[in-house]
Amino acid sequence: MKILKIKNREIPLLCLLTILFNLTVATAQTKSRNYDLERPLRYFPENDAFVIKNGTRKFNRALYGTNTGYRTEAGDLPEFALYMPGMGGNLRFALIKGTNSVWITELKNIKAIYRPGSMLYEITDESYLGTGKLNITILSSAEKDGFIVKTEFDKVTDKSLELAWVFGGASGKKFSRDGDIGADPESVFYLHQENCLDNEYTINKDGFMLKYGSGKVAPTPDKKKTLIGIFPKAAFKIIEADLAASPLNILKSEKKSAPAFSGRLKINSNQPYYFSIYQPDANQQNNTYVNLGKAFDDAEAARVKLVNRVKINTPDPFINTLGGTLAAAADGIWESPTYLHGAVAWRMRLNAWRGAYIADVLGWHDRAKLHFSSYANSQVLTPETGPVVSDTALNLARQKEVMGTSMFSSGYISRNPNANDRPHHYNMNLVFFDQIYTHFKWTRDIDFLKSLWPTLERNMKWEKRNYDADGDGLYDAYASIWASDALQYSGGGVTHTTAYNYRANVEMARLAKIIGKDPKPYEKEAEHILNAVRNTLWLKDKGWYAEYIDKLGNKMLHEQPGLWSIYHAIDAKVPDNFEAYQSLRYIDTQIPHIPIKAKGLEGKEYYTISTTNWHPYTWSVNNVALAELMHTSLAYWQGGRNEEAFKLWESALIESMYLGASPGNFQQLSFYDAMRGELYRDFADPIGMAGRALVEGLFGIQPDAFNNTLLIQPGLPESWDHASLDIPDAAVSFQRNGNADTYKIVSKFPFSMNVKLQLKAYRSGIKSISVNGKKSSWTLVDNSVGVPQIMIDCGNEAENSITIEWEGKAISRYEEYALSTSDELKLNATEGDFLEILDPQEILGNIKLSANKIQANFKNNAGSKTIFVKTKAGELIWYKPYHITLSPRIYLSYNKNQSADQISFDIVSSTNIPGAELMVNPGFQNGIKKTNLVYGKNAFSFGQESLIPGSNQIIVKSNNKILLDTTVINWNIKPSKIKGTKAVDLSGFYNDQIIRVFENKYLSPRPAVTTLQLPTQGIGNWCYPLIKPVLEDDGLRNKLAGNNGQLNFDEKLSFRIPFQPSDKNVVFTSQWDNFPTKISIPLTGSASHVYLLMGGTTNPMQSRIVNGTVSIEYTDGTKRVMELKNPENWWPIEQDYYIDNYAFAIDSPRPPRLYLKSGEFKLNNNSFSTIQGFSSYGVKGGAVTLLDMPADPNKKLKNISIETKANDVVIGLMGITLVY
Structure with a gap:
């Protein structure tokens, strides 16, 4: 249970300060997605099914059948379609009552039930059915590519009622994403006349045979495809398809140019009617109506067998539906001999991403073996190595896709099974082989391992040769994870791929011993990698991993990682328990959290998270993706944080399966994804990771087959009193009765x-433990974090019953404090004796430790911190985490949405400071106040007479010592305080035209290794390497020409910039060799403030780091530095940042932008253009940014320096204006 301890004072947590920043920024860019919208809970759990009443969607639930590209399209409303793949036609039902008729989809009450693998409908409408009911069930056939529908009228007494149907529109047409949600509209499955033009029906006693798919108007001799339709005995007729017609009118129509098949019959209540449409197979006998009942029963039996592969029972009805829908979706991504990228969209073969993990966790070891062996046959054997060849046609962004280069040499796995001659732009080897290592945890097929060993060895050599060419133990990432489509690390050392390679070497050493090979090379490399990660990528003072370290330039650490860097490191067991816990705290405090709000879920506090906090948006680097959430949940379980794991996992599944467009769906992207919204059905990655999180995380089933060990490490929520999971390889059940917990474990x-059972102790004592009715001992798990953990060895019986009787006090998982760096930390032992403090981030000083109390001071390093205290209660020992949010001794907080005539802010102090001196813009001499600062929040406002546009300097002094020197930014202020200005002449320093920034070729320095990197034009990524936005500054130059080279921000603030078409107008700096890294411009005299007009480039790989600096240097050797950070104050020239205050939040107010094509300054811009495949927030012509910084008027100026710190970036200075 979480304990929150906060002093009675109002000092916000730092992460809440960030939220305060974000709530006020740039509402002009807010997209239509409403994160605060209370969405409907579309589907409700009902036993093992998903239920909706009077839903409105059609074709939103796919039903898979024969492990081919075929699927049945059903949905909330009972109208059906076949996708062969390619449009196979639409089937609609209607009711006729005398002269009235209605499509069944328009009846009054429709309860739709997705029972995984089938759709059922319970329909009532007094106008047509009286007090009776119409039941409809649809299944995909068990043996044929097609479906079977069963209809049955229950207690319908009207003998005149007729059931009618219309089928047509088989065109064979494929859709852009195969008709999937978020990409294709549902209308692609409607009965359109144009889809019927080449349809040729032959009616028989049971229905029809249809020839279709030539794309030509009948009659033609070259029909390509056939469908068979089997229907109840009725009046059959070929009619004219008409989407808008009523049932009676369409049934009365005569065939013209768009033929469709129809039928009608008088109904008999309680008599089932069957309907089947399928693609005939020459090797199978065609159905007749007589055997449709059996075919339906066979399809239902196959469905039941499939969904019963996973059985779940918990107190949470939203989770109890998961087993069947997971099994059905997992079966949908299998098409022998391999797993696919998606069941609907992206139904294609790729040797990896994470879908194939589902095979072993759900017991399909035969499928796993076939998948792995098929792709082992796709491994390139020769040449042993090759040259590094970047693709010049694609501006060096990626490697040339030809066989025989370094990337496409011995060890590389091609994308198609059983074919090793095709290069592809992903490195899927890492995930593929990681799945193989997992396979050998579930099976001990030593013959298969021996047969794969050469394949495994070639892969290890290939990875090392290509991605750790310098041998430093840190590996580059070449499109090696699902989110790779805009990740480009330019040869850097990357956490997530290094983690993969660490696990690979650990597992290779383990497997080598099993088959008598030498494990030492792999053990040595694993140790080398682990040391490299801990010495280079682990940020000790922060407690998390860097995303990567640059190979070139300043070798900067990129300190704000994506989710993948955290969960891959934990999945690969790179961190120890303490590092894993700290890393997960990064996700808690730094990754954006988005609340999930829905009617029916009030008070549940569900939420989702984005993959990063990076700007600007481009596809793949900042999304809300289900697979990422599932993998992150698994990392929380692996890191011992069960409650947080389950909350995120449950939140994400409910949002996907119940709030989304498709019942029981495993979506690719969430509704909360800022740009694309909800996308796709039954995507492979979330299926694979949902399965792993369920099996390995929630129920903790972790086999090690070669070591004959089955570890069960449950991650169940503390509030549950029962739970069970039954999968093909094992069954685990849990029951709580008072203080006694009983686990039943069956190894199959x-x-x-x-069998070993590892449990978290939720109380401070253990009264007794029995295994299979006999008293049993237990051992303490070392270095347990959060709560104590114990291990019970159950022996090798196939069935085990373990009962643990707890006693003592409840144990809290952590305590939380919000303090100032000037506070004293005081901890009291309430659950046991304190033994020692572990302070990995080194935040404490003057520590005093006793068995019942800890006192310590803080060093001056604010932020979200974690310490661990070793605690002992009886025989139990563990490390209890303390989450400590440290604020500075004194700091300023303000709403970023300031008014036009004043600034308002709070000074938050951790102590009383009598007689403090508060100065606003001290260089202007007006804003000075004597004040007594009190403990907590102190509110201040200053009027226009003390202010300037932009950054208003705030200084707090006490006893002539500066306690705080910061700024409040308000660009709405009028420049009344500005009395004199001087535009600095930059004519001797200009080295290019601002609009040519993407016309240059940035060729060096570049790493001479196999890598993905920024295209040579300085923008884009490896997926979009040829984009080159057109920048135009004619509007700016015309304005300058009309005002003698002067550009006015307002009446008192202007810049002087050259305006002739051939004039250079920017001073560029860069780590690229095209320009100097740093340029210093001499200054004379003194100034109170400096305004700068700046423009250049940045990209998501340089987000949340210092891209460059502006330094004012004085003659006395001192200087003032302004850091240029993406996204706070360094914006890309080709686009504006998208800001939504959630995934795309910015920690400072939006700066004014000068739009080059118009020559106008704007604080809020609403006009955007699309940069195809790259950004929807492009700025036509480009834009540069107005920045400013205070200066000290009491010092003599020496120079101002512009320096680029980050790789890939070009920083440009167009104008400087000094204010006196």
Whole structure:
């Protein structure tokens, strides 16, 4: 149970300060997505099914059948379509009552039930059905590519009622994403006349045979495809398709140019009617109506067998539906011999991403073996190595896709099974082989391992050769994870791929011992990698991993990682328990959290998270993606944080399966994804990771087959009193009765396994433990974090019953404090004795430790911190985490949405400071106040007479010592305080034209290794390497020409910039060799403030770091530095940042932008253009940014320096104006 301890004072947490910043920024860019919208809970759990009443969607639930590209399209409303793949036609039902008729989809009450693998409908409408009911069930056939529908009228007494149907529109046409949600409209599955033009029906006693798909108007001799339709005995007729017609009118129509098949019959209540449409197979006998009942039963039996592969029972009805829908979706992404990228969209073969993990966790070891062996046959064997060849046609962004280069040499796995001759732009080897290592945790097929060993060895050599060419133990990432489509690390050392390679070497050493090979090279490399990560990528003072370290330039650490860097490191067991816990705290405090709000879910506090906090948006680098959430949840379980793991996991599944467009769906992207919204059905990655999180995380089933060990490490929420999971290889059940917990574990592996049960102790004592009715001992798990953990060795019986009787006090998982760096930390032992403090981030000083109390001071390093205290209660010992949010001794907080005539802010102090001196813009001499600062929040406002546009300097002094020197930014202020200005002459320093920034070729320095990198034009990524936005500054130059080279921000603030078409007008700096890294411009005299007009480039790989600096240097050797950070104050020239205050939040107010094509300054811009495939927030012509910084009027100026710190970036200075 979480304990929150906060002193009775109002000092906000730093992450809440960030939210305060974000709430006030740039509402002009807010997209239509409403994160605060209370969405409807579209589907409700009902036993093992998903239920909706009177839903409005059609074709939103796919039903898979024969492990081919075929699927049945059903949905909230009972109208159906076949996708062969390619449009196979639309089937609609209607009711006719005398002269009245209605499509069944328009009846009054429709309860739709997705029972995984089938759709059922319970329909009532007094106008047509009286007090009776119409039941409809649809299934995909068990043996054929097609469906079977069963209709049955229950207690319908009207003998005149007729059931009618219309089928047509088989065109064979494929859709852009195969008709998937978020990409294609549902209308692609409607009965359109144009889809019927080449349809040729032959009616028989049971229905029809249809020839279709030539794309030509009948009659033609070259029909390509056939469908068979089987229907109840009725009046059949070929009619004219008409989407808008009523049922009676369409049934009365005569065939013209768009033929469709129809039928009608008088109904008999309680008599089932069957309907089947399928693609015939020459090797199978065609159905007749007589055997449709059996075919339906066979399809239902196949469905039941499939969904019963995973059985779940918990106190949470939203989770109890997961087993069947997971099994059905997992079966949908299998098409022998391999797993696919998606069941609907992206139904294509790729040797990896994470879908194939589902095979072993759900017991399809035969499928796993076939998948792995098929792709092992796709491994390139020769040449042993090759040259590094970047693709010049694609501006060096990626490697040339030709066989025989370094990337496409021995060890590389091609994308198609059983074919090793095709290069592809992803490195899927890492994920593919990681799945193989996992496979050998679930199976002990030593013959298969031996047969794969050469394949495994070639891969290890290939990875090392290509991605750790310098041998430093840190590996580059070449499109090696799902989110790779805009990740480009330019040869850097990357956490997530280094973690993959660490696990690979650990597993290779383990497997080598099993088959008598030498493990030492792999053990040595694993140790080398681990040391490199801890010495270079682990940020000790922060407690998390860097995303990567640059190979070139300043070798900067990129300190704000994506989710993948955290969860891959934990999944690969790179961190120890303490590092894992700290890393997960990064996600808690730094990654944006988005609340999930829905009617029916009030008070649940569900939420989702984005993959990064990076700007600007481009596809893949900042999304809300289900697979990422599932993998992150698994990392929380692996890191011992069960409650947080389950909350995120449950939140994400409910949002996808119940709030989304498709019941029981495993979406690719969420509704909360800022740009694309909800996208796709039953995507492979979330299926694979949902399965792993369920099996390995929630129920903790972790086999090690070669070591004959089955570890069960449950991650169940503390509030549950029962839970069970039954999968093909094992079954685990849990029951709580008072203080006694009983676990039943069944090993169903085909070989003997030693069962071990690892449990978190939720109380401080253990009264007794029994295994299979006999008293049992237990051992303490070392270095347990959060709560104590114990291990119970159950022996090698196939079935085990373990009962633990707890006693003592409840144990809290952590305590939380919000303090100032000037506070004293005081901790009291309430659950046991304190033994020692672990302070990995080194935040404490003057520590005093006793068994019942800890006192310490803080060093001056504010932020979200974690310490661990070793605690002992009886026989239990563990490390209890303390989450400490440290604020500075004194700091300023303000709403970024300031008014036009004043600034308002709070000075938050941790102590009383009598007689403090508060100065606003001290260089202007008006804003000075004597004040007594009190403990907590002190509110201040200053009027226009003390202010200037932009950054208003705030200084707090006490006893002539500066306690605080910061700024409040308000660009709405009028420049009344500005009395004199001087535009600095930059004519001797200009080295290019601002609009040519993407016309240059940035060729060096570049790494001479296999890598993905920024295209040579300085913008884009490896997926979009040829984009080159057109920048135009004619509007700016015309304005300058009309005002003698002077550009006015307002009446008192202007810049002087050259305006002739051939004039250079920017001073560029860069780490690229095209320009100097740093340029210093001499200054004379003194100034109170400096305004700068700046423009250049940045990209998501340089987000949340210092891209460059502006330094004012004085003759006395001192200087003032302004850091240029993406996204706070360094904006890309080609686009504006998208800001939504959630995934895309910015920690400072929006600066004014000068739009080059118009020559106008704007604080809020609403006009955007699309940069195809790259950004929807492009700025036509480009824009540069107005920045400013205070200066000291009491010092003599020496120079101002512009320096680029980050790789890839070009920083330009167009104008400087000094204010006196």
